[in-house]
Amino acid sequence: MSLAIEVKNLNFSYDSEEGVQTIKNVSFSIEKGQYVSLIGHNGSGKSTLAKLLAYLLEPASGEIYVDGIRVNEKNIREIRQTIGVVFQNPDNQFIGSTVEGDIAFGLENRAVPREKMIELVKKYSRLVGMDKFLNKSPDELSGGQKQRVAIAGILALGLKIIIFDEATSMLDPEGVEDIKKLIFEMKKEDPELTFVSITHDIEEAYLSDKVIILNSGEKYMEGVPEDVFADEDKIKSIGLDIPFVLQVKNALKKKGIETPKNIRTIEELSNYLCGK
Amino acid sequence: MSNVFGKLTPYNTIIHRLDPRLKFFALIALMVMCFLPYGNYTNRFIVLGVLALIIIVIMAIAKIRISSIFSSLKSLWFMMIFLLIIFLFVQQGVDTSSLHPMIVFPNGYTIYWEGLFQTLHVFLRLVLMICLTLILTSTTAPMDITYALDWYLYPLKLVKFPTQIITMIISLALRFIPTLLDESQKIMKAQKSRGVDYNRGFLAKKIKSVTTLIVPLLVSCFSRSVELSLAMDARGYDPYGKRTSYKVLRFKLRDAISLLIVLLIMALFITACAYSSFYPGADNILNLLFGIGAF
Numbered sequence: 391m392s393l394a395i396e397v398k399n400l401n402f403s404y405d406s407e408e409g410v411q412t413i414k415n416v417s418f419s420i421e422k423g424q425y426v427s428l429i430g431h432n433g434s435g436k437s438t439l440a441k442l443l444a445y446l447l448e449p450a451s452g453e454i455y456v457d458g459i460r461v462n463e464k465n466i467r468e469i470r471q472t473i474g475v476v477f478q479n480p481d482n483q484f485i486g487s488t489v490e491g492d493i494a495f496g497l498e499n500r501a502v503p504r505e506k507m508i509e510l511v512k513k514y515s516r517l518v519g520m521d522k523f524l525n526k527s528p529d530e531l532s533g534g535q536k537q538r539v540a541i542a543g544i545l546a547l548g549l550k551i552i553i554f555d556e557a558t559s560m561l562d563p564e565g566v567e568d569i570k571k572l573i574f575e576m577k578k579e580d581p582e583l584t585f586v587s588i589t590h591d592i593e594e595a596y597l598s599d600k601v602i603i604l605n606s607g608e609k610y611m612e613g614v615p616e617d618v619f620a621d622e623d624k625i626k627s628i629g630l631d632i633p634f635v636l637q638v639k640n641a642l643k644k645k646g647i648e649t650p651k652n653i654r655t656i657e658e659l660s661n662y663l664c665g666k
Numbered sequence: 667m668s669n670v671f672g673k674l675t676p677y678n679t680i681i682h683r684l685d686p687r688l689k690f691f692a693l694i695a696l697m698v699m700c701f702l703p704y705g706n707y708t709n710r711f712i713v714l715g716v717l718a719l720i721i722i723v724i725m726a727i728a729k730i731r732i733s734s735i736f737s738s739l740k741s742l743w744f745m746m747i748f749l750l751i752i753f754l755f756v757q758q759g760v761d762t763s764s765l766h767p768m769i770v771f772p773n774g775y776t777i778y779w780e781g782l783f784q785t786l787h788v789f790l791r792l793v794l795m796i797c798l799t800l801i802l803t804s805t806t807a808p809m810d811i812t813y814a815l816d817w818y819l820y821p822l823k824l825v826k827f828p829t830q831i832i833t834m835i836i837s838l839a840l841r842f843i844p845t846l847l848d849e850s851q852k853i854m855k856a857q858k859s860r861g862v863d864y865n866r867g868f869l870a871k872k873i874k875s876v877t878t879l880i881v882p883l884l885v886s887c888f889s890r891s892v893e894l895s896l897a898m899d900a901r902g903y904d905p906y907g908k909r910t911s912y913k914v915l916r917f918k919l920r921d922a923i924s925l926l927i928v929l930l931i932m933a934l935f936i937t938a939c940a941y942s943s944f945y946p947g948a949d950n951i952l953n954l955l956f957g958i959g960a961f
Contacts, residue, residue, distance in 0.1 A: 446896050470902040482890050483897030487809035487841050494912035496901035501910045511912070527674065527807070529844040543901065 392458070394551055394584035395420040395443060400452035402442055412438045414607040416452075420600065422550075423581050425573075427595035427615075428588045430604035431629065436588045437478075439604065440553045443586075444475050457550055471500070474544040476557035480536030481528070483543075489515065489531070490524040493543045500547065514542040517572055533560040541569060545576065551584045559590075570594075596633035597654055603630070616651055635659055673844070675804045681728035682805045685921040686814035692928045693802045696721075699935040700791050705942030707783045713938050714790045720931060721797045728805050738796050746789055754781035808840035813915055831905045838894070846887065853882050 395418075402413040412435050420426050430436050441447040443454060445461050454461040457472045474496075477483050486492030490511050497507045515521040518538040528536055537560050544552060558566045577583050587594065595601050601618045603610040605628045611618050619625060619632045622640070626632070632640075635656055639649045653659050675682075681689075696717065704713045725732065754777050765778040802811070812833045819829040854864060857878045864875050 441896065444900055446899055467902075467904075470900075475896075475900040477893065477897055477900075479893060481845055482893035483900075485838070485841070485894070485898055485901070485903075487807055487837065491809055491912060495898075495903075498909045498912055499902040499904065499907065501908050504910060504912065504914065507910065507912050527844075528841070529848065540897075547901070 394422045396455040398453040401450045416609045424599040425585045426600045427598040434604040435607040440555045473551040474549045475553045478556040484528045510546045514546040518542040553586045555588045686810035688921045690814040702939040709942045750785040753784040812837040
């Protein structure tokens with residue numbers, strides 16, 4: 391499979407004179423169709439990395455390729471047609487004055503014909519559960535509802551790569567599940583859809599295809615969740631925790647009960663144990 | 667404070683459904699009608715009274731509560747008292763023989779009725795303008811107003827002026843008014859909990875305490891604008907690029923009829939203006955209609 395995102399020796403700092411480097415020599419690659427979790431502490435450079443990928447910031451050095459396109463000033467239009475970011479604060483990314491206007495904003499920028507736009511706005515507002523609020527203005531919505539709108543606004547664009555920068559932080563657990571389900575449905579429809587989730591949720595990271603851990607601007611670990619979280623000491627040494635399911639599995643192991651590697655959720659684990 | 671600009675009311679009256687371009691035109695037209703010269707004070711008050719009546723009817727149709735005006739007027743009291751003092755004590759014009767004295771002081775200094783009328787006149791005009799703006803903003807979504815503005819700016823497009831950027835700036839400004847008001851409330855609460863008193867003290871102290879609100883508000887404004895521009899970039903906004911429009915304005919029959927009504931009202935007021943300015947002899951409308959003399 392070809393690569394969706396390829397990052398080579400990426401460096402970046404917000405203020406070049408102070409010498410604090412936000413991103414230090416980071417390299418990684420993400421295959422098409424993968425669900426990748428990017429985890430790390432506050433200030434580890436996760437959000438900066440997301441902005442660099444979408445060329446919202448310019449790298450100091452290093453190369454980024456998105457769907458085979460070099461990320462630079464020249465290719466900015468193609469990049470924006472390929473990759474989209476949903477940010478954390480829903481207030482500051484609500485551009486339209488109503489829900490429908492905001493979902494349509496990105497489509498307007500792409501000069502999508504009006505009939506198509508109406509269709510897409512209807513479809514995606516329904517998918518995120520905001521179809522009853524189409525005429526509402528942002529100050530009538532809750533933070534979670536605004537986040538749903540922001541998510542719909544990016545999903546409606548039909549991009550190949552979507553980055554969620556803690557985009558579900560304001561949703562209740564049920565809402566987070568809804569959005570996750572929606573993503574998986576969309577991935578089923580389009581197996582090439584690549585999804586990068588910047589998150590603090592270790593459980594979510596455990597369910598993804600790949601985990602990248604950043605620590606103070608450097609890539610700390612990278613790999614499939616089983617391998618990454620297997621090294622418990624290394625994870626805990628930077629203050630992160632390992633997923634609950636894995637903790638249970640490790641505890642069971644100590645008691646001499648082996649569980650299969652592919653079990654990742656509580657339900658699966660309890661089913662396995664009860665079935666046994 | 668949030669009512670100064672008015673907030674879109676959640677009704678769907680005929681006024682709400684009218685084309686924003688028409689509403690915008692009507693707003694400007696009626697505002698101009700407020701400011702035409704109608705001669706003496708009797709005429710002015712009659713004309714403004716008629717205008718007020720029209721505005722009240724529109725407000726009733728649009729289901730705007732009269733009480734919503736009062737909160738907008740709160741901030742005007744100070745200005746009104748100031749104007750009253752100025753108009754009462756500063757004599758109007760050199761020729762005072764045509765004025766009507768209210769109080770004559772022993773030293774010959776006179777306060778004229780006209781001073782009071784002038785203040786009332788200015789006040790009435792302001793109230794009417796606020797009402798008109800309130801009607802527009804409470805029946806029209808901010809985005810619709812900017813669509814209307816965009817339409818009116820069309821001639822500038824012919825000379826390659828980037829009108830779409832102007833309208834985007836305005837629509838974003840309108841979009842963020844409630845957000846920033848909300849933010850300022852939050853900051854005020856946070857500062858109050860740290861011991862800042864916004865309500866008591868003299869002017870100097872009040873100004874000082876307001877800086878504790880302004881500075882954090884400005885800082886948050888800037889960080890918001892940075893994030894907003896990133897979000898716009900991420901969704902592919904190109905100010906000079908070709909865009910399509912989700913919302914399309916349609917001029918319907920009801921808009922045509924309303925336009926006719928607005929034009930009729932305009933004609934009425936312009937006639938009144940022309941009559942009071944140019945008709946020889948009869949200098950007030952009451953005189954013309956009922957033969958009553960007045961100020």
